Amino acid sequence: MHYPLSATLFAFAILTSQAPAAATVFRCTDEAGRITYAQQGCPGGSDIQKQQAYNPSPGSGKAVKMATTNPRSTRKTTPSSDQLTIVAERHDGCGNRISGGERREAIIKQRILSGMTRSDVESALGRPSSVVSTNGRTRYRYEKSEGRARTVTFDEKGCVTGKR
Incomplete structure (x- = not known):
């Protein structure tokens, strides 16, 4: 049986689009020992560990460790100058009067x-x-x-x- 090229490409796109999602996240530990996770990096003075987060598709059948730490990617950030940098703040157009x-x-x-x-x-x-x-x-x-x-x-x- 011969399938048209568009149907073959469509089937290929469906099969390849269902690859499991993985992301790199940063595990930040501050001087007080508090741990936070971020996608954009850590604030100055924090210990940083890059982690690979793997999100398997539901029903894959076996238990999967959700995050692993790469020991070579652990480093200590040095605090920069006293300049404050805010990354990703919401501006509602009304002066952010309410949270x-x-x-x-x-x-x-x-x-x-x-x-x-x-x-x-x-x-x-x-x-x-x-x-x-x-x-x-x-x-x-x-x-x-x-x-x-x-x-x-x-x-x-x-x-x-x-x-x-």
Whole structure:
């Protein structure tokens, strides 16, 4: 039986795409002995160990050690100057006035906090019944079935403003 070239390439792509995923992670030990794991490296003054993390596909049938330490890759970092470098900080556009944990808890409990974004409010309360924009401020109005309404006001950056 002869298969078209596209079907053969498709089958080959499916078979080769299911290779197990492996990644290199860094095991960081600080002066106090606290251990953290990172994908981007360790802060200055930490002992670093590179580890290979192997994530087998489910149902492979045998137990697999999840991380192994390469003894040749262990080294001590030297603290650099007093300059602070932040790697991967989230900027929500509202000045990061609330933490990620506070944001998640507020969305789950359908509470609105000053500093939340429009998408946060829509995640918590859904789409508004009406939207009114005046003088750079936007108001979301949510009508409830009991005849009551809830209004959320955003500043010109799209951030929830506090009560005055």
